[in-house]
Amino acid sequence: MLSMIAEFLNWFGLAVFAATGGIVASHKKMDIVGFAMLATVTGIGGGTLRDLLLGLTPVFWITRPEVLLFCVAVGCLVFFSGKIRNAGYLIWFDAIGLALFCVTGAERALSAGAGAVVAVAMGVVTATFGGIIRDVLGGESPIIFSREIYISAALLGALTYVGLIGAGTPGDLAFVSGIVAGFALRAASIHFSWSLPQFGQ
Numbered sequence: 001m002l003s004m005i006a007e008f009l010n011w012f013g014l015a016v017f018a019a020t021g022g023i024v025a026s027h028k029k030m031d032i033v034g035f036a037m038l039a040t041v042t043g044i045g046g047g048t049l050r051d052l053l054l055g056l057t058p059v060f061w062i063t064r065p066e067v068l069l070f071c072v073a074v075g076c077l078v079f080f081s082g083k084i085r086n087a088g089y090l091i092w093f094d095a096i097g098l099a100l101f102c103v104t105g106a107e108r109a110l111s112a113g114a115g116a117v118v119a120v121a122m123g124v125v126t127a128t129f130g131g132i133i134r135d136v137l138g139g140e141s142p143i144i145f146s147r148e149i150y151i152s153a154a155l156l157g158a159l160t161y162v163g164l165i166g167a168g169t170p171g172d173l174a175f176v177s178g179i180v181a182g183f184a185l186r187a188a189s190i191h192f193s194w195s196l197p198q199f200g201q
Contacts, residue, residue: 014067018071021130043074046130050125053122095190105127106178119162123157149196156185161174161178
């Protein structure tokens with residue numbers, strides 16, 4: 001059951017992150033190739049770095065080219081959909097992707113035999129690195145360098161999942177709990193404009 005849920009959420013998270021890449025491309029008025037590129041690097045960037053760091057080669061999309069085609073398709077869909085690209089959904093789409101990938105990344109690390117600390121770190125990497133690449137290529141200031149609660153939300157989601165697994169909680173419950181925890185913190189920080197203190201303040 002957990003494997004089915006994880007597979008579905010991986011595809012959903014991939015779609016959400018790829019869509020954010022397409023939305024950034026729309027803000028920069030890129031052509032369809034730019035949309036496809038930003039959608040793809042956003043969707044697979046974090047997972048690629050995670051697999052490389054864990055020594056899982058080839059990385060996940062090498063043996064699953066449908067992942068690349070899916071990201072390209074999402075980018076093209078955003079390109080042709082004015083309603084999506086002109087809406088202010090980017091920050092919320094990104095929050096959903098963040099919550100999903102911080103848990104699926106931690107789950108993959110645990111499945112590869114990584115310890116709890118490394119699994120949490122890989123959850124954070126999976127959830128944030130694609131967005132970093134997206135922002136850099138899109139000419140935006142990476143969100144992790146702002147005062148927003150972003151990495152902290154990914155960290156909470158991954159910690160919740162890994163901690164519950166370590167405590168013997170059923171995998172399905174731990175999986176959902178991690179996603180809810182990560183999204184709840186990120187959503188609250190967006191809604192209430194929470195931020196971390198800056199140095200010297």
